[in-house]
Amino acid sequence: MKMNGQVIVIPELKNGNFASVIKMVNKNGGNAVLSSSPSSLKYADKVILAGVGSFDYAMKAINDEWIDPLNFAVFEQKIPILGICLGLHIMCKDSEEGELPGLGWIDAHVKRFKFNSEDNLKIPHMGWNTIEVIRNNPLLDRDVGEQRFYFAHSYYLECNDVEDIISVTDYGSSFASAIRRENIFGVQFHPEKSHRFGMSLINKFINFES
């Protein structure tokens, strides 16, 4: 039974602020389904992993019920999945923010920003920053002039495989702002808070066909 429009399942991990993501998905012709039940993945055309809080908090919530159904959806069914900010972090091997291991889908470690006082850079990295798209990919156009997104994070990805990186951003030094490995996508910034730039990305994700 296929519903009209793409069904985008958003796992309801506790404490999340999903309203903005849901709004943006629906505005782009998707059917956002916020679900606390992993069985909803059966109907998913795509999945978005979003949420706030801390790494361990999110991993605990995933480990409770979601981990097996998610692994099945992502690796057996090859359902496209997009991780946003913390959602991206939990896809990695581990994080300096927490003790628990991550999902390990991406060969990367999550590290905390560390700056010298002379750098005059504050943590968190908070506000609008530009991205540089370094690899062709379905979510972000290349060579279209400035693209900017809203960032709000104290931790970033250190990728072991550069092939995974699709865009980089400067804050102190260069870090991966967007990654992709086959059907797994992740963005460090918040497309749901990045008006037309975010709309374009979410639109492309919804319409992406593997």
Next chain:
Amino acid sequence: MLKHRVIPTLLIKNEGLVKTYKFADPKYVGDPINAIHIFNEKEVDELIVLDIEASKANREINFSLIEKIAGECFMPLCYGGGIRTLEQAQRLFTIGVEKICLQTAVFDNLDIISELAEKFGSQAILLSIDIKRNWYGKPEIYSAARKKTIKEPWKEFIENAILAGAGEIVLNSVNNDGTMLGMDFELIEEVSKDVSIPLIAIGGVSSLDDIKKATDVGADAVGVGAFFVFHGKHRAVLITYPNYHELEKLWIQE
């Protein structure tokens, strides 16, 4: 490169958008949903919405209005006014608010910041601090809800809030609020020296140059009220926001 945010700061009283003058005489300006709709079209960097009645009147937060406001925004929305509990915070995040701003609750109990930061993440918890210069020009903490100054030394207060886990500081100048006669740049500079987290400065913006100057002296972002809401010397209501290139130009000669 990380841009300096320019943030329309809107005040709400009784469901209406208002503008104050030196934190007094709120004047009705219009329908908040309409203003936010316009700001959303103009793709503003971020929005701050403050309910200036909630704490004073010990009223519950107007969740339905905020939900309507959040429904209009595809950029970060920060809400402040009457937040005292984790349940209220959770409800605000659920309806689409990205960050919450606290003041009165923090005067009563600094720990509320750590409780909220632990649960929702530091970056979502902002401390709002209003500073009023006394007769000698000395800065003092002002409680907007209680309409009086607080004895506690302001530097310590800010430091404690940061240690407790506040993610950003929203600094407002009571003396300059609504005047459109310029910001208290000395105050911004002094505060920014001690603040290791992002600092949003508000109060008195009269021009785009003021915005640039505020960031020159240490603000990471600038909140703007009257300047984006009034036009001309008769303060006719007109919602404006500079376009992206005007803002880009401000900081290009770095």
